[in-house]
Amino acid sequence: MKYAVFGTGMVGTTIANKLIQNGHSVMMGSRSATNEKALAWVKSVGNNASSGTFSDAAKYADIVFNCTKGEVAMEVIGAAGVENLKGKILIDISNPLDFSKGMPPSLTVCNTDSVGEQIQRMLPETQVVKTLNTTSCLIMVNPSLLQGVHDLFISGNDAAAKERVSAILTKEFGWTTIIDLGDITTSRGTEMILPLWVRLYGAFKSSNFNFHIVR
Amino acid sequence: MKYAVFGTGMVGTTIANKLIQNGHSVMMGSRSATNEKALAWVKSVGNNASSGTFSDAAKYADIVFNCTKGEVAMEVIGAAGVENLKGKILIDISNPLDFSKGMPPSLTVCNTDSVGEQIQRMLPETQVVKTLNTTSCLIMVNPSLLQGVHDLFISGNDAAAKERVSAILTKEFGWTTIIDLGDITTSRGTEMILPLWVRLYGAFKSSNFNFHIVR
Numbered sequence: 001m002k003y004a005v006f007g008t009g010m011v012g013t014t015i016a017n018k019l020i021q022n023g024h025s026v027m028m029g030s031r032s033a034t035n036e037k038a039l040a041w042v043k044s045v046g047n048n049a050s051s052g053t054f055s056d057a058a059k060y061a062d063i064v065f066n067c068t069k070g071e072v073a074m075e076v077i078g079a080a081g082v083e084n085l086k087g088k089i090l091i092d093i094s095n096p097l098d099f100s101k102g103m104p105p106s107l108t109v110c111n112t113d114s115v116g117e118q119i120q121r122m123l124p125e126t127q128v129v130k131t132l133n134t135t136s137c138l139i140m141v142n143p144s145l146l147q148g149v150h151d152l153f154i155s156g157n158d159a160a161a162k163e164r165v166s167a168i169l170t171k172e173f174g175w176t177t178i179i180d181l182g183d184i185t186t187s188r189g190t191e192m193i194l195p196l197w198v199r200l201y202g203a204f205k206s207s208n209f210n211f212h213i214v215r
Numbered sequence: 216m217k218y219a220v221f222g223t224g225m226v227g228t229t230i231a232n233k234l235i236q237n238g239h240s241v242m243m244g245s246r247s248a249t250n251e252k253a254l255a256w257v258k259s260v261g262n263n264a265s266s267g268t269f270s271d272a273a274k275y276a277d278i279v280f281n282c283t284k285g286e287v288a289m290e291v292i293g294a295a296g297v298e299n300l301k302g303k304i305l306i307d308i309s310n311p312l313d314f315s316k317g318m319p320p321s322l323t324v325c326n327t328d329s330v331g332e333q334i335q336r337m338l339p340e341t342q343v344v345k346t347l348n349t350t351s352c353l354i355m356v357n358p359s360l361l362q363g364v365h366d367l368f369i370s371g372n373d374a375a376a377k378e379r380v381s382a383i384l385t386k387e388f389g390w391t392t393i394i395d396l397g398d399i400t401t402s403r404g405t406e407m408i409l410p411l412w413v414r415l416y417g418a419f420k421s422s423n424f425n426f427h428i429v430r
Contacts, residue, residue, distance in 0.1 A: 101327075104400075106326050106327050107326055110325065110326055110407070111321050111322055111325055111326070111410075112316075112321050146429050146430065147429070148429050149429070150429040153411075179415070179418060180418065181411075181414045181415070181417075181418055182414060182417060182418065185319075186414045188410050189410040189411030189412075189413070189414045189415075190411060192325070192407040192408070192410050192411065193407070193408055193411050195326075195403050195404040195407050196368075196396075196404030196405060196407065196408050197404075198404070199396045199397060199401045199404045200394070200396070200404075200428060202396075202397060203394060203395065203396055203397065204430065206430075208430065209428050209429060209430045210428075210429050211426060211427070211428065211429070212426070212427040212428075212429045213415060213424050213425075213426065213427075214361050214362070214363050214364070214365040214424060214425050214426070214427045215361065215419065215421075215423065215424045
């Protein structure tokens with residue numbers, strides 16, 4: 001399976017490394033084909049790793065992880081190219097955190113819209129699946145870091161795409177409990193959990209936690 | 216201890232009943248002293264139960280539970296009277312759900328403000344403590360309905376008031392795990408969890424669930 005990872009930050013690198021470890025080929029996409037972080041990542045990883053523009057990575061991949069910041073997601077998708085993502089699955093991990101007004105961050109979009117929906121509107125022929133955005137990146141790819149049962153949420157319009165992404169989350173990352181919230185508008189709920197996440201991080205002084213829905 | 220409960224709906228009635236069961240005196244407050252629901256509640260409960268206007272209830276009580284809808288909270292507090300709530304603890308359970316644009320509800324206030332903060336600004340000499348708003352009313356007063364550990368969040372500017380409310384939540388309602396998120400601005404986080412709560416309710420077809428933070 002050929003994956004693209006949009007974004008060269010901690011989340012993108014963590015996801016990309018895990019996929020490489022699992023034997024997949026990954027192209028890291030960024031604004032420029034000569035992005036230093038992306039080139040350094042390729043050098044550090046070696047085999048199966050490559051880098052390029054968002055557009056290069058979109059063309060290359062079967063499945064795309066969007067690990068950029070929510071506030072630039074539209075710009076990133078525009079650069080990647082609507083045509084290049086047609087018929088593919090895009091897994092959106094981004095959160096629209098706005099740090100420009102100081103701490104704690106607010107959201108650039110919420111309540112009646114979400115980044116997940118914005119991306120799906122921009123890519124009507126791509127299956128956008130929102131998931132992984134409610135926990136820290138180390139837990140994303142290694143849920144057993146935490147003791148006991150804890151949950152992941154998944155949102156998307158296409159049932160088959162959600163099933164395929166759930167299988168990836170289980171097989172590649174080790175997730176066992178994934179709650180299907182419904183269509184892509186349910187991204188509002190998981191993106192709007194971030195203001196609580198940020199305060200829990202403040203209270204615990206650690207990002208080593210996750211949500212579990214007790215029933 | 217004399218309690219006031221603002222609101223005659225399911226949440227108000229559930230909280231009021233539990234306090235009465237535990238031997239406390241409760242005045243249920245509403246817009247009018249002749250509110251039929253409040254009068255019916257008093258009749259059904261008998262001893263220790265009374266009803267009156269928001270202002271009557273505010274004057275009467277040592278501690279107030281605000282169980283009205285978030286969208287009318289300001290109006291309710293205005294009717295209760297700033298002076299009548301001076302020096303008292305107000306436990307705010309309300310959520311600013313807006314059903315006017317159809318389902319699922321959005322929030323009337325969020326992101327850079329919250330009902331908890333609005334009430335605290337309106338009542339600078341009252342200790343506003345936000346809690347209980349992230350779970351359904353049956354679980355609020357009987358957390359052991361759910362198996363296993365699950366959590367309550369608490370927000371407020373006054374540490375002593377949060378401690379006193381935590382003691383009430385533990386002693387009267389049975390809560391064992393209460394996470395202090397910080398000052399009243401952290402109400403944004405717990406109120407903004409509602410869009411996820413609503414979608415979980417949709418997915419499970421039951422309100423019999425709660426959040427647990429796994430660490």
